[in-house]
Amino acid sequence: MQAEIVSIGDELLIGQVINSNQAFIAEQLNGVGIDVARMTTIGDSEQAILSSFQQALDRSDIVLTTGGLGPTHDDITRAVVCKFFKTDLVLDTAALQNIKQLFGRRGLEVTKINEGQALVPRGCTVIQNAFGTAPGYFFNRKGKYFIVMPGVPSEMKGMMENFVVPYFTEHVHGLVIRHRTLKTTGIPESYLADKIGSVESLFPQNSKISLAYLPSFLGVRLRITVKETSIDRAEAAIREVERKIRANAEKYIYAAGEEELEHVVGKLLTERKLKIAVAESCTGGLIADRITDVPGSSSYFERGIVTYSNESKLAELSVPLSFIQQHGAVSREVAEAMALGVRTKSNVDIGISTTGIAGPTGGTPEKPVGLVWIGYSDRHETLALKFTFVNDRRRVKERTAQAALDLLRRKLLKISI
């Protein structure tokens, strides 16, 4: 079975909204063995919507659309769906009840404009919206499936998880597809390719296996894909490829799957019953923010101090004034003193620190924008590593936070830094 996704919305065509819906839908469909062959984005125009509906339905077995179901005048998808399927609108009492409940929970009065969203195309199966007012529509026509969902990501996600994925899990059977992703950081794509070796050496003459390099500025993801006749065969093949990759690049791999570094270090800290505190200058709170994105992080994250001024480095972290005067705030000495200072004052096992020049100004020939020191302190040692990151202010912050969390990971696993 092959699917296409049609995203509808002028806001997408003029680039004011980044389309994250297509990726989510594709991932969910993949999980139940449905390939996505094409994703199309068009505007809120009747002609564009009708023609893309027809083309997608001609080419593919399943068409999923998002967008244009909101309560305001620029949302025309519902009317165009009626035209496409030559039907009219009918009140769905369950949808109306859902709208009333949703407003009630938020302590708000239902507006007329929202009540009107309970009118749905006659003849469709209504997909109730757990997170918003616009219901979705499901059509099964001549063996093909047509699914209409809102463009608000949380509402679409709820419908995918509660309706679409369960439906196709039950109704579709085909070749088993299995993916596995290994996430690396701290090594450029071409170096990683050199280390892992050629694709052919990993799986000679096996066209059922593919390996993709997916670089981003926080690291390279390796995606192994296998299509096989059984789950067992697929999983065995993936295990074999993963084993060969790990043999050459273990140190750089911090996760299998989509786990982020903050989850990985969170588990390691929990297992080891260790507590941590962070002292941030150039990352400005980003490391603490990432660590506290993990549910339950309060059991190992004690506190964070964002020391943006020199005074706060002295007062909060007991960094000696002489270090700043002699070496500057961006230096090995200050990074080490910050990590040691936050660990000691918080009475925890590990302290992490960052100090650097995030830019765009503040750089000098000796200390250019992007120069960063990351400090680490535990009961046995205190040290700092130097990095030079290119790119803009936000990127420098993000790469620094990633490198700091990876330093923590390697220290917790006792692997070389």
Place this chain on the structure above:
Amino acid sequence: MQAEIVSIGDELLIGQVINSNQAFIAEQLNGVGIDVARMTTIGDSEQAILSSFQQALDRSDIVLTTGGLGPTHDDITRAVVCKFFKTDLVLDTAALQNIKQLFGRRGLEVTKINEGQALVPRGCTVIQNAFGTAPGYFFNRKGKYFIVMPGVPSEMKGMMENFVVPYFTEHVHGLVIRHRTLKTTGIPESYLADKIGSVESLFPQNSKISLAYLPSFLGVRLRITVKETSIDRAEAAIREVERKIRANAEKYIYAAGEEELEHVVGKLLTERKLKIAVAESCTGGLIADRITDVPGSSSYFERGIVTYSNESKLAELSVPLSFIQQHGAVSREVAEAMALGVRTKSNVDIGISTTGIAGPTGGTPEKPVGLVWIGYSDRHETLALKFTFVNDRRRVKERTAQAALDLLRRKLLKISI
């Protein structure tokens, strides 16, 4: 002139990467008066690439592609471009020099695999890559334009800004399109629509003007679009619509354009020569992270304290233990004490605080997940506001940070909270 964007990459079709390139390219093209009619995403398959190239070129004047130019085996776009334009590869010495310089700046040795990226399709204009090793290609054939760029966002952006946008600014003349976006927060979409009134009342019988509501969980953006015969006429129309919208919804509008709240409050703090410090519990550093995303924020952001444990609230912010015992850590009293505490200890003008239950666990019937108190303290007053946010942990953090920055904005502007 009408453009289409073709994104190439299996990683997009399986949903492992969110495509932010299409939005960026569309926004840039809009700025020079080029409409994007369609965005298509296909996989790394020769057949899919060739057919979508042909379809897009048949329909539109300009085709822009991204992806598949990397140095590894799964990148096939260059070969397919050669096939499509019936040409072969030739060495581009400028591209080779760029690759060598790039590796040199990072202190790395050039690999053979990267050197090979300097081979480009014969007959194209090479678009040099300021941020990576893969050059882009520009073709002008029979009055149509075909542009091939890498999929790495920073590399594509550099090519758009340095080559594509300047080229079309010079070569294209058409109707003037002007957009203006007003960003609101703190009011749901349907309430905002009720306040602003109908589209017709804002601009009767004027088909050159459109107004779109773009909701997200951090607020609703209002986008005014005008197509006119002159810049003056377009800008006058936009001013008139904006004036009418502001008459009814001024309080909720925090920015015109794409500015974020941290930039808005940064300017206000700078103008008023005020300094700020933040004490965060449930937001875990996110407010400090957002504030320090602004270049120059070190002039008004003194420090941030992420007090995740109760001990740290006592030790860092002098929150009385009795407040926590009597009212709990998530309470008006603690929020106020945190804001006052961080302001006093940092010796700044304003203190902001957050304390809440980010979830997914930790909620009770009286204090459910999503309950948040936001504190504010200046030399004249200390107060806290209560919010209830639905959705997941990350969303609760983000909505809390947004509400805290908006509270700060309203206080700085002396408008009602």
